[in-house]
Amino acid sequence: MAKPIQLEINGKGYTVQCAPETPLLSALRDELGLTGTKYGCGEGQCGACTVLLSGTPRRSCQIPVSAAAAKPITTIEGLEKDGRLHPVQQAFLDAEAFQCAYCTSGMILSSVGLLSTNPNPSSADIVQFLQGNICRCGTHPRILDAVHQAAKTMRERAR
């Protein structure tokens, strides 16, 4: 019988009843209805399921829910604060850095993770960091622009 597992997601506490080896992705989507995190491949190859675990971008399809217990988790639903978009979200929106947008949640979370450790990344840094995120529509140049713009906004706000 599955034991309850405590999760801390976007600053709120949740309890899920599922087997400990259940991927975090399934717990988020199917148990908690947090469907902004997407399934794309189930093998950690596409980045659509990226969340921040203790601030670090991780592929939630590869993380057993038990390993995420009691660690702060950020999903796409947690970035907007009081109706105000996170600078990375705003930059993606302004640059229209998406087409079908199915990869967008993962791209945004990966970018937030990058900027938390590297506030002024070069294009090469961004390319390197987002190499594991697939965009099948080919919106890469705009995503690059959006991350640069978000970095700029965040540096200005931090001043």
Next chain:
Amino acid sequence: MSGPCIKFEPEPERYEFRAGPTHHFDLARRDFFKFLGAGIAVFAVAKDSLAKQETAPTRGFHPEELPKDITAWLHVGEDGGVTAFTGKVEIGQNIRTALAQTVADELRVPFESVTMVTADTALTPFDFGTVGSRSMPTMSPQLRRVSAAARDLLVGAAAKEWNVAAEGLTAADGKVTNPATGRSFRYAELARGKTLAQNLPAEDPVTPANQWKIAGKPIPKKDGRAFVTGRHQYTPDMQRPGMLHGKVLRPPSFGATLTSFDAKAAQAMSGVVVVHDGDFIGATAANERDASKALEAIHAEWKEVPQTSSKELFSYLKQNAKAGGNDRSRRIKGSVEEGLSAAAHRLDATYTIAFIAHAPLEPRAALAEWSEGKLTVWTGSQRPFAVRDELANVFHISEDNVRVIVPDTGAAYGGKHTGDAALEAARLARAAGHPVKVVWTREEEFTWAYFRPAGVIEIKSGIAADGTLTAWEFHNYNSGMSAIETPYRAPNQHIEFHATESPLRSGSYRGLAATANFFAREGHMDDLARAAQEDPLEFRLKNLSEPRLRAVFEAAAKSFGWPRKKTLEGQGFGIAGGLEKGGYVATCAEVAVDRTSGGVRVVRITTAFECGAIVNPDGLRNQVIGANIQGLGGALFEAIEFENGRITNARFSGYRVPRFRDVPEIEAVLLDRKDLPSAGTGETPIMGVAPAVGNAIFDATGTRLRSLPMAPQGMPVAKT
């Protein structure tokens, strides 16, 4: 140069589904207004039925019935809000925004006041499908005419109120104004309390592109915020009360048939329902993992049959060509034999094209719900009405009892024409007595969807001493007829498509066979240019009359800086182009080939594209650049591998798609022809990429690569 000349009527691409008859729509008028509230409504009707109505004693509607064969409609509500209905689907191509711009522009209302209702078989008029780059050339003019008619109605209503002639009144910004008095009515005021419906006049003048105010502008995507916040619900994100998750047991290989199975262990699992129907076995459970576990517990025996493998693919295609072409699959002009014997240079070459997968990031998915014999299905499909018909047929219920809704979908690229997941979900839901959601795994998506057809192309050609084409013989086996004709002047031609058996399930893909046919033709033209010792661009222009194609070649060359001198080791430049689906494209590419590692890097791409009047330059740029990036995958490394009826690389770890590191500097040069109707843009910009890159690799290395993908493992390393 005489010979038989057979009239060539290219049949629609055989993998592109033919348009069926326009269907009837039976929403009664009172239901329509009950649904939308009072206001003003206008309906576009297919030409035939319009003609029929015009011969009837009274024009217009039967009092309680809407006209049949509606193709688009629009409603102006009492609050001034405009709702336009179309069966088209949003799959990332930004059609929702582009069509809303069209409506706002023609109706003279702010963009924000327009809501597009798309792809819901219960609410939107029949639509054949979002395929073949047809949305802009067909749906956009229809919505424009509907909008123009609604505007006329509103102006007429104002004229009646003021008791003046309609001619002197103007419509702008959601208002009708009388310039003589300065008085105006908002559309909301004019629509209030009315249930006024009108059929579309036969010919209604619409606003020419050079007077567009909202169309033609880079307006941001409608509902963009829902996508950056994760709020938008794609089909796999949807939930219904009591919903279960479904999984389907797949055969071990293509063509395998079920001989026996034992599902006792699965049936004994708590909350699991096993469904068996012919070769179909599926299971439902409270969550996806339990459904998967149930499948694992089913013991099934399958009879497998021998299957072709990718190693023998191209010989298989040649050997299994069906005999007996006809004038629908063949064009003969002049005599190729005479043209070849008159040539100063002759060239024979064979090209091969691998199967590739669409791999949309949102896999096929559907949620099905039965209620009192009626079926509702949410699914990501490019053809909701075809899926509705398929469901009605399979479950022996009338089309009226099936509703298919397509939420804005995580891409398709031609890969979502069918209703596979919808059928599976509906079958499971009926057996389980609950709504059921089926979401394909990535491996299922790579295996049980369909592929861009593989092909073999053979070309024989000749040029005269002055560099003009004397003969052009082109045979395409299996990959398809799109853009099979050459845009270059060739007095002697034999162009033929050969249908063959296909070892894998094949279907539409962005651009269909045009990428393959461009690749072979433009690579071949490049070799001919070398033989003639001419610059590849000059050689093409010498053999090309079509002014719109010349214009994109010249625009791409100018922006790219063609011709360029090589300044680096391993550097090369290539150019290619053509026309298809009303769009004209030319692409220049720069590559860098590392002679020691064999690595091929595309450094820079310039693509010039012309599709008539541009509706949304920002959306178009996104599409053109996206197509170029997607095209790099099929050009360089994407290929489906298969053996013994199994796909052996059915994962992103085994099937390489373009990623950030593969993306070159890309420039899109957009030619806006406001004097020409808008063509579709989703497909044609992909077509020049593979040949331009191939030509650049040849320029860099002297090696002509004639197989797509060209360099899955890089180039052969130079021998020293």
